[in-house]
Amino acid sequence: MSDLIELRDRMRAFTDERDWAQFHDPKSLLxxxxxxxxxxxxxxxxxxxxxxxxxxxxxxxxxxxxEELADVLAYLVRLADVLDIDLAEVTRAKLADSAQRFPAGDVRGEAPDKAL
Amino acid sequence: MSDLIELRDRMRAFTDERDWAQFHDPKSLLxxxxxxxxxxxxxxxxxxxxxxxxxxxxxxxxxxxxEELADVLAYLVRLADVLDIDLAEVTRAKLADSAQRFPAGDVRGEAPDKAL
Amino acid sequence: MSDLIELRDRMRAFTDERDWAQFHDPKSLLxxxxxxxxxxxxxxxxxxxxxxxxxxxxxxxxxxxxEELADVLAYLVRLADVLDIDLAEVTRAKLADSAQRFPAGDVRGEAPDKAL
Amino acid sequence: MSDLIELRDRMRAFTDERDWAQFHDPKSLLxxxxxxxxxxxxxxxxxxxxxxxxxxxxxxxxxxxxEELADVLAYLVRLADVLDIDLAEVTRAKLADSAQRFPAGDVRGEAPDKAL
Known part of the structure; x- marks a missing residue:
């Protein structure tokens, strides 16, 4: 099973068991x-x-x-969930897009202003 | 395959093809x-x-x-990689720890100062 | 005396008395x-x-x-100092620029994507 | 005149002229x-x-x-204003407090986990 889906489901259960969904609007999660x-x-x-x-x-x-990397990922996964966005899918799509915008031959060894 | 491992490998290949690992020290990725x-x-x-x-x-x-959720995840995955930390594993461990620190019966419906 | 200059001088003295300037490169202060x-x-x-x-x-x-607002300002003032930027002056200039980019008659009551 | 007060007043006027105070609750400004x-x-x-x-x-x-330092200061000043907090005063108080918590003789040349 996808680990991002697993983490999403765990965060969802963690939240529901504590009745905390009421606090999890997107701006608060951000x-x-x-x-x-x-x-x-x-x-x-x-x-x-x-x-x-x-x-x-x-x-x-x-x-x-x-621990802090874990906390960042946990809230990121939760935010994507309340926005109903498939985090793994959109990240794959974004990386494919970045690969096209920054052809390896053009940018090799040079730090772009913005890579992603 | 784990999607976090897959994204780690994609970010690693993306970085290496562009010779960008030289820019990816932890503070810069942060x-x-x-x-x-x-x-x-x-x-x-x-x-x-x-x-x-x-x-x-x-x-x-x-x-x-x-797109922005994807970018956040991409850099988070890359940062965990350069620190040689298994992001899925540490997040599972942190959620298990948080579940113990915040027993559902004690905190139900109340926003804690810090939940994770 | 300007309070931003006063705070800059206080942060500078605080830093020098502790020999902490060695840690205050821009990326670390950021x-x-x-x-x-x-x-x-x-x-x-x-x-x-x-x-x-x-x-x-x-x-x-x-x-x-x-306390946290104070801490944010303290590091902002210190960062501007190591970059040798006059924080009050550039903020005045930026606000004058924003006032021109967003004429009150055009944007009244509408949240722009980016106001500053 | 204090430049932080001057900037606060400028941000207040800028906001009012555009009827943007409705968007400036603390979480949005954050x-x-x-x-x-x-x-x-x-x-x-x-x-x-x-x-x-x-x-x-x-x-x-x-x-x-x-420009970006200016934008950070502008929103910081605006946030302090909606919270009715005197930014210069609380920063002076916090620096005095930090000077006591970190006696120069004790911490000279050593990076503390948290300095402010």
């Missing part, structure tokens, strides 16, 4: 997503750019980064 | 993620809270929301 | 700013949109919102 | 703030950390960074 992205950002803010991967290879940063 | 969350936020900022789902049910908001 | 915006977002995420002003009129939300 | 922070993040996302200041010293990055 703010919750922003909150989790903020927590992820705080973990890395003062880590030198060239040491970030190494530091995140072991605890405590590894465990904390994993 | 800023890219923030950029996409910002674009998603802009789509909904002036929509009245109680009309957001309805407006997002049809174009142009539906198409644009889908 | 992530710190994102972290504070995230904390602000979390305060309001589950508050119904039409009750937000009323709830923020008294503690504890009032005090916490004030 | 999403607008997130949108502008996202645009700022996008400007720096692929710039190597140690080249960010140098690149932002000249156009086009200088001009664009100034």
């Amino acid at each position: 703010l919750a997503l922003v909150g989790e992205v903020g927590e992820l950002a705080e973990l890395f803010q003062w880590v030198p750019a060239d040491q970030a991967i190494e530091r995140a290879a072991s605890d405590p940063l590894r465990r904390r980064a994993a | 800023l890219a993620l923030v950029g996409e969350v910002g674009e998603l936020a802009e789509l909904f900022q002036w929509v009245p809270a109680d009309q957001a789902i309805e407006r997002a049910a049809s174009d142009p908001l539906r198409r644009r929301a889908a | 992530l710190a700013l994102v972290g504070e915006v995230g904390e602000l977002a979390e305060l309001f995420q589950w508050v119904p949109a039409d009750q937000a002003i009323e709830r923020a009129a008294s503690d504890p939300l009032r005090r916490r919102a004030a | 999403l607008a703030l997130v949108g502008e922070v996202g645009e700022l993040a996008e400007l720096f996302q692929w710039v190597p950390a140690d080249q960010a200041i140098e690149r932002a010293a000249s156009d086009p990055l200088r001009r664009r960074a100034a």
Whole structure:
């Protein structure tokens, strides 16, 4: 089974069991997503750019980064669900579109202003 | 196949074909993620809270929301990849943990300060 | 004296006294700013949109919102300082520009996609 | 005159002339703030950390960074206004508080998890 569908169903059950769907309008979920992205950002803010991967290879940063990545994904999945959007499908479509807009031969090794 | 693994592999191939891995340190990917969350936020900022789902049910908001959700997921998947974190696995673990921290009987119908 | 200049000077002294300028490259300050915006977002995420002003009129939300607004401004001021940008001056210029791009007679009562 | 008060008054007039106060509830302004922070993040996302200041010293990055910093400040000032919070005053208070929580002698040269 698709893991994004599984996570969607888990978040849906988690929400319904707590009667929290009443709080999950899109703007509220967006703010919750922003909150989790903020927590992820705080973990890395003062880590030198060239040491970030190494530091995140072991605890405590590894465990904390994993938790915040999970929270971001959980709210993203929930937001897509309330908007009735199939997250896996639209992401596949967007990547196919980006591959066309940025032909490898044209942009090789150059950072575009916007890649996606 | 897991769709998060599939998207990880697609993002990895997309990146390698363009020689863009050099730009994908964690802090840079975090800023890219923030950029996409910002674009998603802009789509909904002036929509009245109680009309957001309805407006997002049809174009142009539906198409644009889908694209930005996709971009957020793409960078999230890529960030987890460079950190060598299994996004599906850690999200399952985090949801199990949240289910224990917030017993349905205790929090039913009440918005917690932090749910995840 | 301009309060933005005063805050800039205070942040500069605070930073120098702790030898923290070494951590304050623009991308790191941006992530710190994102972290504070995230904390602000979390305060309001589950508050119904039409009750937000009323709830923020008294503690504890009032005090916490004030603290997070302060943190966002502090990092914004610090980021502008390391970029050697006069925050008050560029904001005045941007507002003058926005006033021209959005003539009151044309956009009255209609939410633009992007106002600033 | 305080520049934060001046900017608050300008934003208030800009909003009233366009009858846009109806869109400016706190959660909507927060999403607008997130949108502008996202645009700022996008400007720096692929710039190597140690080249960010140098690149932002000249156009086009200088001009664009100034505009986005201005937009972030404008929405921050507007959000504080609708919450009836004196941004300069609370920021002064928060910095005084941070100076006490992080005595220079204790934290010199070490990046704290959270400085503000």
